[in-house]
Amino acid sequence: MHNKETLIQWLLATVALSAIAVLALIIIFIFKEGSPVIARLGLAKFITGTKWSPTRGMFGILPMILGSVWVTLGALLIGVPMGLATAIFLAEMAPPGASRILKFAIQLLAGIPSVVFGFIGLVILVPFIRQWIGGPGFSVLAAAIVLGIMILPTIVSVCYDVFKAVPEAYREGMLALGATRWQTIKMVVLPAAKSGIIAAVILGMGRAIGETMAVIMVAGNATKIPVSPLEPVRTLTSNIALEMGYAIGEHREALFATGIVLFIIIALLNTLARIVARSEKV
Amino acid sequence: MDQKDCYKIRIEDLNLYFATNHVLKGINLDIRKNSITALIGPSGCGKSTLLRCINRMNDVIDEVRIVGRIFLGHEDIYADDTDVTHLRKRVGMVFQRPVAFPLSIYENVASAPRVHGVSHKETLDNIVTSSLTKVGLWDEVADKLHKSALNLSLGQQQQLCVARVIASEPEVILLDEPCSALDPISTMKIEELMRQLAENYTVVIVTHSMQQAARASDCTVFMLSGEIIESGPTGEMFTSPRDSRTENYITGRFR
Numbered sequence: 001m002h003n004k005e006t007l008i009q010w011l012l013a014t015v016a017l018s019a020i021a022v023l024a025l026i027i028i029f030i031f032k033e034g035s036p037v038i039a040r041l042g043l044a045k046f047i048t049g050t051k052w053s054p055t056r057g058m059f060g061i062l063p064m065i066l067g068s069v070w071v072t073l074g075a076l077l078i079g080v081p082m083g084l085a086t087a088i089f090l091a092e093m094a095p096p097g098a099s100r101i102l103k104f105a106i107q108l109l110a111g112i113p114s115v116v117f118g119f120i121g122l123v124i125l126v127p128f129i130r131q132w133i134g135g136p137g138f139s140v141l142a143a144a145i146v147l148g149i150m151i152l153p154t155i156v157s158v159c160y161d162v163f164k165a166v167p168e169a170y171r172e173g174m175l176a177l178g179a180t181r182w183q184t185i186k187m188v189v190l191p192a193a194k195s196g197i198i199a200a201v202i203l204g205m206g207r208a209i210g211e212t213m214a215v216i217m218v219a220g221n222a223t224k225i226p227v228s229p230l231e232p233v234r235t236l237t238s239n240i241a242l243e244m245g246y247a248i249g250e251h252r253e254a255l256f257a258t259g260i261v262l263f264i265i266i267a268l269l270n271t272l273a274r275i276v277a278r279s280e281k282v
Numbered sequence: 283m284d285q286k287d288c289y290k291i292r293i294e295d296l297n298l299y300f301a302t303n304h305v306l307k308g309i310n311l312d313i314r315k316n317s318i319t320a321l322i323g324p325s326g327c328g329k330s331t332l333l334r335c336i337n338r339m340n341d342v343i344d345e346v347r348i349v350g351r352i353f354l355g356h357e358d359i360y361a362d363d364t365d366v367t368h369l370r371k372r373v374g375m376v377f378q379r380p381v382a383f384p385l386s387i388y389e390n391v392a393s394a395p396r397v398h399g400v401s402h403k404e405t406l407d408n409i410v411t412s413s414l415t416k417v418g419l420w421d422e423v424a425d426k427l428h429k430s431a432l433n434l435s436l437g438q439q440q441q442l443c444v445a446r447v448i449a450s451e452p453e454v455i456l457l458d459e460p461c462s463a464l465d466p467i468s469t470m471k472i473e474e475l476m477r478q479l480a481e482n483y484t485v486v487i488v489t490h491s492m493q494q495a496a497r498a499s500d501c502t503v504f505m506l507s508g509e510i511i512e513s514g515p516t517g518e519m520f521t522s523p524r525d526s527r528t529e530n531y532i533t534g535r536f537r
Contacts, residue, residue, distance in 0.1 A: 173381035173443075176339060177450055178370035179397040187393055192384045 030263060034256030046257060052223040052239075054247070059254040061261065063225045067140075067233040068209055068265075070226060071219065074144025075151055075208040080201055082148070083155025090156070091163035092185050103160070110153035118217030121146040126218055135230030138220030143233065146214050151204035158203060162196030163189060195276055202273035206266055212237040236262045290315040290454060290484040291336060296350035298331060298340065305331055307508045309350070313501075318476055318485045320499035320516065322492065324531070328508040329488045333456050336486065337373040338366050354454070371398055374447030378459040380439035382431040387414075387423050390431045390442055394450040413445040417475055437468025444475060455479060457487040461494065473498045492532055496520050504528045 038046050041059060049060015086106070090099045121142055130137030166189050174184040190197075212235075220232020221242060234242075240255050240262075247255055291313040298306035306328050313319050321329040331340065338359065340346045351358050359369050383390050391410045400406060410427070414420040419441045423434070431442055440460060447455055457476070461469040476498055479485055489495050495502050496516060503513040504525075512519065512528045523529040 169377065169379060169381045170383055172339070172342070173377065173383065174393070174397075175342060176337060176370055176375040176377075177394045177397050177446065178367040179393075180367055183397055187396065188383050188385075 027263070030256055030259045034253060034258075034260045037250055037253035038257050038260070046254075047261060050225060054243070054251040054254065057250065059250075059257075061236070061239070061254075061258055063223050064234050064236045064239045064258065065261065066225055067219075068235040068237070068262075070140050070229075071143045071147060071215065071233060071235055072205055072208045074140060074229065075147035076201065076205060078145060078148030079151040079155055079204055079208075083152050083200070083204070084159055084197065086152070086156045087159035087163060088185060091160050092189065093181065103157075106153050106156050109149075110157075114150065114211060114214040115217070117146050117150055118214035121214060121218040129230070133230060135228070136220060136232060138218060138232045139230045140219070140226050140233045141229040143215045143219040143235075144229070146218055147208045147211055150211060150214060151207050154207050155200050155204045158200035159193070159197055162193045162200065165196070166192045199273045199277040202269055202276065206269045206273070209235075209262075209269070210237060210266060212241050216241060236265075288315055289313065290355065291486075292353040293332075293335075294351045294353070296332075296335060296348070296352065298328075298335065298349075299347045300343075301345045305508050306335070309510055311503060311510060311513060313484060313486060315484050316480055316482065317500040318480045318487060318498060319501045319503060320495035321486065321488045321503045321505060322490075322495050322531075323505035323511075325490075327505040329503075329505050330458055332505070333458055333486060333488050334375075336454065336456055337370050337375050338364075339370075339375065341366065367397075371450050372452055373454040373456060374450060374452035375456045375458065376440070376443050376447055376460050379463050380436055380443050382434065382439040382442055384430065384432055386428045387431045387434070387442065388427040391446050391449050394446045398450060409449050413449040414442075416448055416478070417441045417445040418471065419445060435468070437464050437471060440464060440468065440472060441475070444472070444479075448479075452483065454484045454486065457485065459488050459490060462490060469494075492520075492534075504531060506531075 037059065041049075046059060046061060047065060048062050049058065050062050051058040051060045052063060086102075090102055094102065125142050125145060126137035126139075128137075129135065129139060129142055133141070170188045170192060171184050174188045179187065215235050216238045219234065219238065221234040221238055222232040223234050223239075226233045236258055239258050243251070244255055289312045291311075293309050293311040293313075296306055296309040297304065309332060321333060323329050334340045335348065335352060336354075336359075340348065348360065351360055353359070354369070354372065357364070383393065385393070388410055391413050392406045395406060395409050400409070411420065414423060419438060422438065431439065434442060440463075444455075444460075461472050464472065473494065476485055476487065480500070487494075487499065499516045501514065502516045502519045504511045504519070504523075504527075506527060512523060512525045514524075519528065520532060523532060
């Protein structure tokens with residue numbers, strides 16, 4: 001009996017450790033492949049260089065870093081207010097039946113493959129922007145809108161759970177003071193949920209910055225720094241996905257180095273999310 | 283003061299149904315102005331439910347149906363044109379577990395006037411100061427007004443809740459077992475506070491503790507299974523109860 005316990009414990013530990021080992025191997029591999037080119041060019045030159053021209057040996061990824069930043073910020077600008085409003089409605093106002101149906105619909109949204117989002121963006125959004133707003137259509141704006149919708153399920157479901165975790169006593173206490181529903185939400189529920197909302201935003205940010213396929217299809221992918229939301233843009237992830245198929249030698253190393261930068265950005269965001277979620281529990 | 287005006291709250295033929303349960307049965311009760319009325323009775327007798335009828339907090343719960351009338355002064359609070367938010371400003375409530383909001387001490391108290399549209403900084407400052415002073419918490423918290431209220435002890439949090447209720451300048455204060463989560467010293471403080479409050483407000487308290495009712499109230503109402511068995515001045519009720527069920531309860535022969 002005791003032996004069986006020990007065996008199961010070891011088995012589970014091995015499986016758990018192998019998952020971590022895979023992660024460790026991935027990290028080691030990207031760093032091993034990518035760091036020589038960074039060492040040769042210098043980190044500063046790599047991340048602040050504005051020219052990306054592999055055939056001439058120029059590897060500056062600043063346009064892609066800024067591209068990822070603009071597209072992600074744009075996505076948050078669209079996704080966070082919408083997601084927050086949806087979560088408030090679902091958790092605080094909607095009748096239980098409607099809430100269940102809407103939550104299900106939002107979860108379906110999470111299950112749609114990103115290529116489908118990209119395709120819809122490509123055939124509807126891009127022509128729409130070209131015709132009615134301006135520019136080539138393939139743009140920061142298009143990518144931000146598509147990503148903004150793609151991060152909705154993350155924001156909505158995390159915020160929903162956070163609101164549901166706010167003690168009922170707070171709402172009751174506030175209503176007993178004569179507050180309306182909206183006053184209750186504004187004055188007590190939102191402040192109580194603040195750290196959870198921030199964590200939701202950071203998770204959404206991680207999802208937006210990591211998304212590749214949908215962005216490639218609508219962003220235009222030009223390797224220059226966009227000066228308006230209507231100009232084409234290339235993100236870090238797009239850069240890797242677009243060129244990995246044919247890259248060799250130093251070019252290939254530079255793509256791995258792009259991966260390193262991306263990895264570090266995402267790791268920082270995740271750490272930030274954890275710190276924020278843990279702190280501020282007033 | 284004529285007979286009618288010394289009563290603040292008059293409950294007439296009140297029946298409350300929760301789904302198919304008949305929870306409150308034909309309640310008739312007059313509650314005196316500027317006095318402390320205690321509702322006592324075993325668990326599940328409906329005393330908290332009755333209390334929550336007075337500020338219509340039962341409205342929040344689905345499947346509750348209320349028939350009958352409650353007059354606050356001369357107004358029927360169950361009339362169709364009653365503004366419930368205004369009613370709850372006039373009838374404040376303190377709960378069993380202290381409900382300190384996860385905000386600063388200042389914001390906890392200020393939330394009450396803010397709800398009713400006060401936004402002028404100095405006015406808010408004055409309300410916060412005077413409310414905290416009235417509940418005897420000012421000296422303890424004056425230097426940490428902008429720290430989180432959740433760092434206060436449970437007793438202090440309950441005082442804070444009373445301060446918040448006072449801050450909306452109510453006429454009636456309802457207390458739903460306000461001391462059941464507190465230690466004896468905090469309990470004593472709250473009882474002293476109730477005594478002070480009764481000078482200006484009509485206080486109704488639900489309590490599990492017979493000693494508390496005997497010590498701290500002017501009138502006592504004994505309830506059993508959704509009905510009022512007996513009500514009257516506290517002294518009389520505890521020395522010579524008219525109903526044998528009341529006697530059994532206050533002497534602890536059944537719960």
